[in-house]
Amino acid sequence: MRSLSQCVFLIFIVLLTGCASSSSYGPIGGSEVGYAERRIKENVYEVTFQGHKRMSFESAYDFAVLRALEIGKTLGYEYMLLTSNKDKTKTKYLTLGGGCKTTALSKETTCSEPTTYRRTLPAYTLKVQYFEKKPKGRFLPENLFLIRASYIAMRHEYGMDK
Numbered sequence: 001m002r003s004l005s006q007c008v009f010l011i012f013i014v015l016l017t018g019c020a021s022s023s024s025y026g027p028i029g030g031s032e033v034g035y036a037e038r039r040i041k042e043n044v045y046e047v048t049f050q051g052h053k054r055m056s057f058e059s060a061y062d063f064a065v066l067r068a069l070e071i072g073k074t075l076g077y078e079y080m081l082l083t084s085n086k087d088k089t090k091t092k093y094l095t096l097g098g099g100c101k102t103t104a105l106s107k108e109t110t111c112s113e114p115t116t117y118r119r120t121l122p123a124y125t126l127k128v129q130y131f132e133k134k135p136k137g138r139f140l141p142e143n144l145f146l147i148r149a150s151y152i153a154m155r156h157e158y159g160m161d162k
Helices: 002-023 057-075 147-157
Strands: 034-040 044-050 078-085 090-096 099-102 109-112 115-121 125-131 144-146
Touching: 034 057, 044 057, 057 078, 057 125, 057 144, 057 147, 078 147, 144 147
Parallel strands: none
Antiparallel strands: 034 044, 044 125, 078 125, 078 144, 090 115, 099 109
């Protein structure tokens, strides 16, 4: 009986983890999780992705890149150059509890220290430039993307190609 409940729990965690990553991808909504973009010039955009507290920094970065690739694909460009990236991760602190309590029956007083909780929300802002042909010059390989191939590979990596 115990192994069955452990197995069900493990399956639930695996499913929940898979859903948490891909279901977080979309425009920023009421929960302030998702992407946003701003056009700077005809072929230059700034793309931001804000993740939730259970999202890894790598996933937040990848989702910002994925959104930038989507924009380039929609606009019909072949290449995307990542010209800058900024870590916009936010850390919020919440302090709860603390103080003293006296029980009614025994009249004993117990005191506790407040507990501080930390919540980290990974976020990245990328500045990208799009090109119809491979740009001339020397670029780091991780900054130059062939849009269509990179878009397909990244969607497949996060299980979004189904």
